[in-house]
Amino acid sequence: MHNVNRYQCRALIFTAGLLAWLTAGATPALADQDVGEQLAKKGNSNGAAACIGCHGSDGQGMAAGGFPRLAGMNADYLVSQLHAFRDGTRNNPIMTPIATNLADSEINAVARYYSLLPAASGSGPKASPLEGDLLQRANHLATWGDWPQRKLPGCNQCHAPSGEGVGANFPGIAGQHASYLKAQLKAWQSGARRNDPLGLMKHVATSLSEEEIDLLATYYASMPPGKTIAADNLVQAPPKQPVAGTTPAPDAGQQATFTPPSREQFPVGPFGDMVRQGEAIFTQTNTDPVSAPYVGNDQACTNCHLDAGRLADSSPLWAAWVSYPAYRKKNDKVNTYIERLQGCFTYSMNAQASKAGKPPAADSDTIVALTAYSYWLASGAPTGDSDMAGRGYPEVAATEKGFDAQRGAKVFADNCAMCHGKDGQGVRDAEGSAIFPPLWGEHGYNWGAGMHRINTATAFIKHNMPLGVGGLSDQEAWDVAAFMNSHERPQDPRYDGDFEETVKQHHGGEYDYYGVDVGKSGKRLGQP
Known part of the structure; x- marks a missing residue:
């Protein structure tokens, strides 16, 4: 009995210590x-x-x-x-x-x-909700911005479609007081407020008119926190868009680029429904219920083809549509446009890791919608013109210093981490959707995607990043592209178990880090 009490005592002491x-x-x-x-x-x-x-x-x-x-x-x-x-x-x-x-x-x-306090809109004087044309204009600015004319990203791009905000740099603006939102935009515009990373908000605010500032402030103030404003048959288009299929006069020294039809010119009927579905898939590929089963990472088409595939020098769809069928060295065959889209799912979307385990079939709703959307965007474009101005990503000339991933690490920290995260894994909203995509790792594009080539990534970055701001030098673009592609990512889908053969058949050259020991650590990138 004495021993039992002793052990019980020890147990009590242990339990008390554990609780403490x-x-x-x-x-x-x-x-x-x-x-x-x-x-x-x-x-x-x-x-x-x-x-x-x-x-x-x-x-x-x-x-x-x-x-x-x-x-x-x-x-x-x-x-x-x-x-x-x-x-x-x-x-x-x-x-x-x-x-x-x-x-x-x-x-x-x-x-x-x-x-941790609940966000509730409606306290204090509430902004009057917008209607009709005013609501359409505000919704267009919030959703799409104005890329062709002002390099102006939509507010939703950084603050999330719900307006709830993302991370330390992009606050929640849904349900915020209109007077405060307007005051801050005016402060960015005048320079009274200057703590915006990379001058992004300065660029946005100075690109907006007084009326647009009022519209956006009212729009977001009347949006309940965590929800979006719903409007039946809302036409997401600004007024006075250029006529579809035209090529406007260029500025001095610039080559004219094709103008796709505006969003207010969406076709009606079943075809129009499919075109709209294509735009939705293009902008939300990894979350749209139609296309998500074929996406094995956190990528969306619009990540590399800005303004929903409309923007010149960002590999626009209207220039791609008229360029196919075409021979591609990548798979050593003549590819149809459908095969080109399927290839995007295989490489950029890493379809092998998706729920479906493969890219969508040619007659799937996903491919049909994307081809309908591409065809419509190219309305009036010259078929067979593979040299259209604005096609692809304009090449960036090599620099005397070449490119260096270590130099690129600082460029990334100073210019890219605010959106893509310090670890390059992107930034998600409260529901887990990627607002800014990961640039490497298991949720990035794989080793077969065109963006893994340093020269391709350099061209995209130079002409399109940082989002809406730009301003990187050629050297910075080369260096940060090298840094981005010096990290591991999903395996090349063409890998068949023989790493050396994959390197020999599909990789190599100065712009490709697959099979290279970049960090001199004894581990070659892409090696299983």
Whole structure:
């Protein structure tokens, strides 16, 4: 009996110690939330005023005073803005002294507190909902922007289709007060606010007219957080588009490019329905229910063919359609346009890892919709013209320094990581959908995709990235393309078990890192 009591005692001591250890890990999180609530409601003893004085007891903000909603905002974004107020990269006579008197741990705590509060629209004066032509124009700007004329990405590209925001750089704007949204766009426009990475918001705001700023502010203010505005038969098109199938006069020194039909010219009837389905698949390939079963990664066609396949110098569909059938060295045969699309699923979409395990069949809804969409975009284009201005990605001349992946690492950190993540794995929204695609790794394009070639990636990056801003030098484009393609990615679908033979038959040359030991570590890229 004495021994039993001794073991029981030891068991009690062990159990007590285990409980203490487990609860010790949980206490700081609870304490942090308590600290955040304390700061929000009472401030601190160092002079930081309570947040509720301006942002309300529920964190919904005050439209009349221009104070934004904080409830439900991404914690990383709130942290980044508080740091910006504190270090002077963002100025505000109220927020600067508050942030200055907050410790890092307090900034983290109050940001987490507000991120966990429910976001609710409708507090304070609510913006009037848009209707008719005004709603169509706002929806077009939010969804598509204006790539051909202003290199202006749609707001949804960075803030997510729901307007809920993504990560530390792109805040939630759905359900935010119109007065605040308008004030911030005006601040970016005038230069009063300057803490935007790469000057992206400066470019966006200065590209917008006064009326467009009002439209977008009203549009997003009337959008419930986490939801999109639905409008039956909404025509997603701006007014006064060029006539379909025309080639406008070029600027001096530029070659004219073909103009596809505008979105307000979508055909009607069953064919029009298929064309619209093609656009939906093209822009949301990995999530659209029709095409998703054939996608084995987090890629969408529009990632490499901007503005839904419309944009010149971004390998537009209208130039591809008139170029096929054509011989391709890649598979050593004459390819039809359908085979070309299937190849995109095989290589860029890594269809082998998809639910279907293969690319879509020629008569599948996916391929039929994409061919219908491509055919319609090419309305009026000269059939057989494989040298159309704007086709593909214009080549970038080699530089004296060549390209270097190590130099490219810094270019990536400075210009690309804000969207594609520090690890290159892209950025997802709250529902897990990729807003910015991964550039390497298991969810990237595979070793057979055209973008794995450094010269091809350089051409795309130089003419299209950073998104809407551009500005990389030729050298930076070459270096960051080399860095991007110096990482592992899914295997080349043409690999048949013999690595050396795959290298010999399908790879090689200075622009291809497959089979190369880039890091001098003894591991060759692509080697199983």
